Amino acid sequence: MTEGNFVDYVKIYVSSGKGGKGSSHLHREKFIEKGGPDGGDGGRGGHVYLKGNKSLWTLFHLKFIKHIRGGHGGDGGSSRSTGHDGEDKYIEVPLGTVVRDQETGEILFEITEHDEVRIIAKGGKGGLGNWNFRSSTNQTPRYAQPGMPVEEVDVILELKVLADVGLVGFPNAGKSTLLSVMTSAKPKIADYPFTTLKPNLGIVAYREFQSFVMADIPGIIEGAAEGKGLGHYFLRHIERNSILLFLVPADAADIKKEYEILLDELRRYNPEMLDKDRILVISKCDMLDAELQAELEKQMKKEFKGVKYHFISSVAQQGLQELKDLLWKMLNT
Secondary structure (H helix, E strand, O other): OOHHHOOOEEEEEEEOOOOOOOOOOEOOEOOEOOOOEOOOOOOOOOOEEEEEOOOOOOOHHHOOOOEEEOOOOOOOOOOOOOOOOOOOEEEEEOOOEEEEEOOOOOEEEEEOOOOOEEEEEOOOOOOOOHHHHOOOOOOOOOOOOOOOOOOEEEEEEEEOOOOOEEEEOOOOOOHHHHHHHHOOOOOOOOOOOOOOOOOEEEEEEOHHHOEEEEEEOOOOOOOHHHOOOOOHHHHHHHOOOOEEEEEEEOOOOOHHHHHHHHHHHHHHHOHHHHHOEEEEEEEOHHHOOHHHHHHHHHHHHHHOOOOEEEEOEOOOOEOHHHHHHHHHHHHOO
């Protein structure tokens, strides 16, 4: 999937169908001059639904669709015939889609399961025909109900990526490179900050034909929780990851300080994210000789008590299988 095809935010106007009106018809036949009421009911308007589809990864298919409307219900007819129901519309979305009211910002619901169906706009109820209003004191009612009007709502669809492992780190920490060597994904890689502007997903092939999903999130900078850099635009994608993989390069000026800044940004955005399993991965270790790495490991043991950590080099393919084993074990315990 190219970066331009990853769409995680769309605005759509949704309108259900209106209900058909009831009929006020009076029965007429050759030898029956004044028959009773036989007006049928109107059909209901079409509903608009959202449906989860695990095969979709993005909202790109909705990027150029600004209006979605359900079909209108048919009017009732003579001989108590009911009008047809309006056509229901289904909007298929990837798992992890959040639906917000555009005006209030309120979250209406979330789609998290395949084939999960939720209604956005209910079709108007069909009006009753005059057949329903007959009585002993009013044997020929000449009125019927109109159909109920449409239900309209402006919604925002936001995608929060559903991935097993989310990569967290500063710009140029090596997240895209790690994703490219661990999976078949081909993210944009360059030596300048914010090369990744949209999340990238890749499937990590594991032993015995098993797999898990890894997401590369645009780099965090200090102040991201307040919207600096790409801010809230991407932080929401980390909320759905089972494991957070913090990536800090071996040539960082202060590994502990970088790690603590990343943790603090997540805490300020959503404190619940610190309850997730996490692992600290030191990247670009091909720049270290054996002596320097041994010294760094000794320092890590002292400064990161209780924190899982691992050394890798994406370019030199060092420590990657061990990292897969570690992640798989964390995912399955």
